[in-house]
Amino acid sequence: MGRRDPGRLVAVAVAAVFLLVGILGFVPGVTTGELAFAGHGSEAMLFGVFAVSVLHNLVHLALGAVGLALAASERGARVFLxxxxAIYLALWLYGVLGPADVVPINDADNWLHLFLAAGMAGLAFLVGTPRRSTNTPMHPTEGGER
Known part of the structure; x- marks a missing residue:
C-alpha cells in the first residue's frame, strides 16, 4: 500500500476500529452487565453507553475482517466504505423505526449508526474513485503520433 492509495489506508483504519470494538465488546470492565447472545436479553453496555450482545460483537468482528479483505484493492476499499x-444507514432506520429484537440497540447506538453511515459515505467520497494506472496514457494520440 503506497502513498497513492488513500482509500485502502482509510478502509484498513476503519476496519481495524471495527475489529477493536468487536474485541472490546467481550472484555469485562470495558463492557459491563450481563452479555447475552442476542436480543433485548443482553444487559451489556460497551463503555457503559452502547448496548451490545455476543451477536453484536461478532457482527463488528465480521465487518472488520471483510473490510481488511476488501482493502486489498482500491475498488474493494471503496466498496467496503x-x-x-449503507449497512449503518439501514441499522439506523431499523433502530429508529423498528423493534430492535435481534441486536440490542439504544439511543446512543442509533446516533452512532447515523454518524457511521455519514462518516463512511463521506470517507468514500473523499478518497474518490480508483485511479488509472500510470502506464495508461491520459490522451492517446491518433495514428501513434506524438
Missing part, C-alpha cells in the same frame, strides 16, 4: 455506510 460505501457498503458499510
Amino acid at each position: 460505501v457498503g458499510g455506510a
